Amino acid sequence: MLQTEYLTFQYKKGNQIFKFPNITLEKRENLLILGKSGIGKTTLLHLCAGLLTPLSGKITINKTDINSLSNNELNTFRGKNIGLVFQKNHLVQSLNVFENLQTRLFFSKKNTTNKEIEDLLKQLDIYDLKNKKVNKLSEGQLQRLGIALSIIHNPKVILADEPTSSLDDQNCNTVIKILKEQAKLTSANLIVITHDHRLKSHFQNSITL
């Protein structure tokens, strides 16, 4: 469960104060956040991930007030509970698909078996690519691998930043379907931020900043 209350934020080198609407997501609820470029979508997502600290207000994830945690506690909490999906992912180019996932798990300190990694690759339909170097993958395949990397540790909250804006309609539908399926499978909350209006029809819950 994720809740934000009366969040405001200001960048150190910015004079704008962002005020965000309150969000309450019960277990398994999803949310689409729309808004024009520069309105603060990524800022809100990074606040929810604990990557930025609010000026005021509160973010609660699974009953934990994330801003009451020390930096170390927050890193551990994030590693266990939050999955961030980006448009472009940080991959180790010299490693193959499987090794990239193993490396990610090493950093999140999760005991995930090779079989669990393989199962996820099968669900995402990239199992055949498991031994392929990541610099040999297409955009759509890279996006699926990015999703795998973000959810391999079964996070309780999946936060996706413009996951579809560079994709054609077919890949866009596939990526959203995968994200929703994975969130459902792990009873996670899914928040997608975008200015891609194609996504509206995929979500019951949406807000515009």
Ligand SMILES: Nc1ncnc2c1ncn2[C@@H]1O[C@H](COP(=O)(O)OP(=O)(O)OP(=O)(O)O)[C@@H](O)[C@H]1O
């Ligand atoms: N580190 C920073 N320091 C100062 N200002 C910043 C910083 N990062 C972002 N901003 C500004 O904050 C505003 C909101 O940025 P943000 O990236 O959250 O918007 P967005 O809605 O996600 O935009 P887009 O859809 O273009 O990605 C923008 O005006 C941006 O220039």
